[in-house]
Amino acid sequence: MPLQARYSDGATATMRDVVLALDTEVSSPELIIADQHSFDEIDRWPVGRVFSLPSHSSELRVGVEGRPAGARLVFTGAEPIEVAHALFPELPSHRRREAGRQLRILGFSTLALVSVVAAYVFGVPLIANRVTALVPPQWEANLGAVAEGQIMQIINAEGGFATCDRDPNSVANRAIARFTAAVMEGSNSPFEANITVVRSEIPNAFALPGGHAYYFSALLAKTESADEFAGVMAHEIGHVIYRHGMESLIASSATGLLVGFVLGDMTNVSVAGAVGATLIDSRFSREAEREADRFAAATAVRLGFDPAALATLLERVAGDDTMSQSLAFLSTHPLTIERRAALEAMVKETAGASHAPVFSDAEWQAIKAMCGGVAANPVLSPNLIPSARTHSVPRN
Amino acid sequence: MTVTTEGPWARAEQQGGRPERPGTFVQFTGGRGELFGRLLRGYLLMLPTLGLYRFWLTTTKRRFYWQNTVIGDDRLEYTGSAVQLLIGFLFAIGVFLPIYIGFFYLSFQSSTIAAIGYGAAALLLWFLSGYAIYRGRDFRLSRTLWRGVRFDQKGSALGYAVRRFFWSLLVLVTAGLAFPFMAGNLWRYRYSHTWYGDRQFTFTGSWKTVAGPFYRAWAVFAASIAMAVGASLAGYGAAAGLSVLLALVVGCLCFVYYRSRETSRMFSAVRLGDASLDIEVKARSLLGQYLLYGVCVIGALIVLGLIGYILSSALNANFRAADFSAANIARSGWIGVALGVGGYLATVSAFTLLGEVFIDCGYWMRVARGATILNLDSLDDVRATAEDSSVAGEGLADALNVGSF
Numbered sequence: 001m002p003l004q005a006r007y008s009d010g011a012t013a014t015m016r017d018v019v020l021a022l023d024t025e026v027s028s029p030e031l032i033i034a035d036q037h038s039f040d041e042i043d044r045w046p047v048g049r050v051f052s053l054p055s056h057s058s059e060l061r062v063g064v065e066g067r068p069a070g071a072r073l074v075f076t077g078a079e080p081i082e083v084a085h086a087l088f089p090e091l092p093s094h095r096r097r098e099a100g101r102q103l104r105i106l107g108f109s110t111l112a113l114v115s116v117v118a119a120y121v122f123g124v125p126l127i128a129n130r131v132t133a134l135v136p137p138q139w140e141a142n143l144g145a146v147a148e149g150q151i152m153q154i155i156n157a158e159g160g161f162a163t164c165d166r167d168p169n170s171v172a173n174r175a176i177a178r179f180t181a182a183v184m185e186g187s188n189s190p191f192e193a194n195i196t197v198v199r200s201e202i203p204n205a206f207a208l209p210g211g212h213a214y215y216f217s218a219l220l221a222k223t224e225s226a227d228e229f230a231g232v233m234a235h236e237i238g239h240v241i242y243r244h245g246m247e248s249l250i251a252s253s254a255t256g257l258l259v260g261f262v263l264g265d266m267t268n269v270s271v272a273g274a275v276g277a278t279l280i281d282s283r284f285s286r287e288a289e290r291e292a293d294r295f296a297a298a299t300a301v302r303l304g305f306d307p308a309a310l311a312t313l314l315e316r317v318a319g320d321d322t323m324s325q326s327l328a329f330l331s332t333h334p335l336t337i338e339r340r341a342a343l344e345a346m347v348k349e350t351a352g353a354s355h356a357p358v359f360s361d362a363e364w365q366a367i368k369a370m371c372g373g374v375a376a377n378p379v380l381s382p383n384l385i386p387s388a389r390t391h392s393v394p395r396n
Numbered sequence: 397m398t399v400t401t402e403g404p405w406a407r408a409e410q411q412g413g414r415p416e417r418p419g420t421f422v423q424f425t426g427g428r429g430e431l432f433g434r435l436l437r438g439y440l441l442m443l444p445t446l447g448l449y450r451f452w453l454t455t456t457k458r459r460f461y462w463q464n465t466v467i468g469d470d471r472l473e474y475t476g477s478a479v480q481l482l483i484g485f486l487f488a489i490g491v492f493l494p495i496y497i498g499f500f501y502l503s504f505q506s507s508t509i510a511a512i513g514y515g516a517a518a519l520l521l522w523f524l525s526g527y528a529i530y531r532g533r534d535f536r537l538s539r540t541l542w543r544g545v546r547f548d549q550k551g552s553a554l555g556y557a558v559r560r561f562f563w564s565l566l567v568l569v570t571a572g573l574a575f576p577f578m579a580g581n582l583w584r585y586r587y588s589h590t591w592y593g594d595r596q597f598t599f600t601g602s603w604k605t606v607a608g609p610f611y612r613a614w615a616v617f618a619a620s621i622a623m624a625v626g627a628s629l630a631g632y633g634a635a636a637g638l639s640v641l642l643a644l645v646v647g648c649l650c651f652v653y654y655r656s657r658e659t660s661r662m663f664s665a666v667r668l669g670d671a672s673l674d675i676e677v678k679a680r681s682l683l684g685q686y687l688l689y690g691v692c693v694i695g696a697l698i699v700l701g702l703i704g705y706i707l708s709s710a711l712n713a714n715f716r717a718a719d720f721s722a723a724n725i726a727r728s729g730w731i732g733v734a735l736g737v738g739g740y741l742a743t744v745s746a747f748t749l750l751g752e753v754f755i756d757c758g759y760w761m762r763v764a765r766g767a768t769i770l771n772l773d774s775l776d777d778v779r780a781t782a783e784d785s786s787v788a789g790e791g792l793a794d795a796l797n798v799g800s801f
Contacts, residue, residue: 008543010544011544011779011780012778012779013542013775013778014776015470015543054463054474056464056471068780069475069546070544070545072541072544074470105478105479106445106449106452106478109482110446113448146507250500256496257493257496
C-alpha cells in the first residue's frame with residue numbers, strides 16, 4: 001500500500017488526500033506527491049529540504065523550504081509515521097538541532113540575566129551613590145517634606161508626636177544645634193541637618209531625606225551618657241550627608257525594575273516580586289547603616305567623643321536575640337555585634353585621641369530633662385518607620 | 397438522545413453521542429492531564445532560568461490548545477516560537493522604561509502632583525492594555541494555521557485601544573449599564589477586522605445580542621446587593637452577614653451565567669463569508685468547571701499544608717536534638733526562610749496552575765466542543781496572503797499581564 005498523507009499547498013485552504021512516492025532517479029531524491037484517486041502528480045518536494053514541525057502526538061507534520069510557508073504534509077497513525085520517518089531520515093537530526101538551538105538560546109539568555117542580576121546586586125550600591133549625586137537637592141527636600149507629612153498624619157492619628165521642647169533658644173536645643181553644626185562642618189552637604197527630640201514610646205531615632213531627623217524620648221530615657229547621645233545623632237546626620245534616603249529610593253526603584261523584568265511582570269503586582277525586592281533592598285539598607293556608623297565613628301574621633309558609646313547604647317536597646325542572628329540577611333540593619341566590632345576597630349585605630357566631653361554637664365542634664373522623664377504616649381507601631389523609607393539606629 | 401455536558405467525565409459521552417445537527421463539529425482531543433504535565437514541567441523549569449522559561453511554556457501551552465482543536469478533520473497549528481515572544485518582551489521593556497522613570501520622578505513631587513501623576517499613569521496603563529490585547533490577538537491569529545492558510549488581525553490596535561478606553565469609562569460611569577453596548581462594539585471591531593487568508597470575517601451581533609442576559613444578571617445581582625445593604629442598615633446582625641454572603645454567591649452565579657450566554661451568542665454571530673459559527677455553552681457546565689476548580693484548590697491547600705507541616709516539624713525535631721551553636725541557628729534561619737519562600741511560591745503556582753487546568757482549559761473545551769460550523773466547504777477557495785512577522789505586540793501583552801492562553 002502506498003504511503004498516504006493529507007497535503008496542503010499553502011496557497012489555498014484545502015487539504016487533499018495524497019499518495020507519496022520517492023523518486024531516486026534524479027540527482028537529489030524527490031518526493032512525488034500525487035492525488036490519491038487520479039494519481040495525477042501535484043508537486044515534487046526535494047527530500048533534503050523537508051523539515052518537521054511541532055505536531056500532535058498522533059501526527060507527523062512536515063513542511064518544506066522553497067514553497068509557501070503553509071505547505072504541509074500530515075501523516076496520521078503509527079504506521080504512516082514510521083514509513084514517513086524512513087522516507088526522511090534527516091528529520092530526527094533536524095529536530096535535535098532545533099532542540100539544541102532552543103536550549104542554547106534559553107541558556108544564553110539565562111546567563112545574560114544572571115549576569116545582569118549579579119552586576120545589579122554588586123554594582124548598584126556604587127551606582128546609586130553616583131546617581132544620587134545627580135539628583136537636585138531640592139527634589140530630595142520635597143521628598144522629605146512628603147514623607148514627613150505622611151508620617152505626621154499616621155502618628156497624629158495614633159495620638160500625637162509632640163516636640164519635647166519647642167523653644168529653639170533653650171539650653172538643650174542650642175546645644176543640639178551647636179553639635180549638629182559641628183558635625184556638618186566641612187561635609188559640603190547641600191542640606192541643613194535639624195534634629196528634633198520628640199515624645200514617643202518607641203526607643204528609636206530616624207533621619208528623613210532633606211535633613212530632618214528625630215530622636216524619640218524613649219530612646220533618650222535609655223541614653224545614659226552624652227557620648228551615646230552624640231553617637232546616635234552623628235549616625236543620623238551621616239544618613240543625611242550620604243543622602244541614604246535618596247539612595248535607597250533609587251536602589252529600590254531599580255530593584256523593582258529588575259524583579260519586574262525577571263518575573264515578567266512590569267506592573268509589579270506580584271508578591272513574589274516583593275519578596276525578592278525586599279531581600280535585595282535590605283542588603284543595600286545594611287550597607288547604608290554601616291556607612292552611617294563609620295561616619296559616626298569618624299566624627300567621634302574628630303570631635304573627641306567616645307566612638308564605642310553608640311554600640312553600648314545599641315546593645316542596651318536592641319541586643320541580638322537568636323532569631324535576629326539567624327535572620328540577619330533579611331534585616332534592614334546589620335547585627336549589633338557586627339556594628340560594635342566595626343566601631344571598636346575604629347577606636348583601636350585612633351587609640352590615644354583625647355576624649356573631651358561634647359556637651360557640658362549642664363547641657364546634658366538639660367537634654368535629659370527635655371521631655372520631662374519617660375514619655376507617656378500611646379504605643380506607636382514600630383513598622384511605621386522602616387516603611388516610610390527612613391533609617392533608624394536601634395532595631396525594634 | 398440526551399447529551400450530558402456536566403463535569404469532566406462527560407467527555408467520552410460527548411465525543412461519541414453528539415446530537416445530529418447540520419454542519420461540522422469542532423472537536424477537542426486534549427485532556428487536562430497532558431496540560432497539567434506541560435504546565436508543571438514549565439513551572440519547575442522557570443526556577444533555574446529565573447523565569448525566562450515562561451516564553452517557552454506559553455509556546456508549549458499554545459501548541460497544546462491549537463493542536464488539539466480539530467475542525468473538519470484538520471488540526472489547528474500554532475506557528476509562533478518562544479524566541480518571538482522573548483523579542484516581543486524586549487520591545488515592551490522599551491515602552492515601559494519611560495513610564496517607570498516617570499513614576500520615579502513623581503515620587504519626588506508634592507502629594508497633589510504625585511496623586512494626579514499616578515492617576516494619569518494608571519489611565520495610561522489601562523489604555524495601553526487595550527492596545528496590548530489587540531496586538532496580542534494579532535500575534536496569535538497570524539500564527540494560527542489551518543489547512544495551510546493562516547488567520548490575521550487587521551484594523552488599528554490604537555483605534556481599538558481608544559474605543560475600549562472610552563467605552564470602559566462609560567461603563568464605569570453608568571455602573572455597568574453600558575456594558576452590552578461596549579461588548580457589541582468591541583466584538584464587532586475585533587471580528588470585522590479578522591481575516592482567514594484573503595477572506596474577511598463579519599460580525600452580525602450587536603448590543604441587543606447580549607442585552608437580555610446582561611440586564612437579567614445585572615438586575616439579580618443589584619437586587620441581592622440592595623438586600624444585603626438593607627439588612628445591614630436595619631441592623632440584623634446574622635441576617636446581614638448571611639445576605640452579604642448570599643450577594644457574593646449570587647454575583648458569582650450571575651457572572652457564570654452571563655459568561656456562558658455571551659460566549660454562546662456572540663461567537664454564534666461570527667461569520668466568515670458563507671460559513672457561520674454556532675456555539676452553545678451551558679451555564680451549568682461552566683459552573684461545573686468553577687466548582688471543580690474550587691474543590692481542587694482546597695485539596696491542593698490541604699496537601700501543601702501537610703507537606704509544610706511535616707517538613708517544619710522534621711526540622712524542629714532535628715534542631716531540638718542538635719546543640720544551639722551559632723552556625724546551627726543561622727542554618728535553621730536560612731532553611732526556615734527557604735521553606736517560607738518555597739511554600740509561598742508553591743501555593744501561588746498551585747493556584748495559577750489549577751486555574752489554567754480547570755478554568756481556562758475547561759472554558760476552551762466547552763467552547764470547542766459546543767461549536768458547530770455551517771458551510772465549512774465554502775472555505776475551500778480561500779487563498780493565503782503574505783507572511784506577518786510583527787512580534788512587538790505580544791510582548792506588551794505579556795508585560796501588562798493581559799496575554800491569554
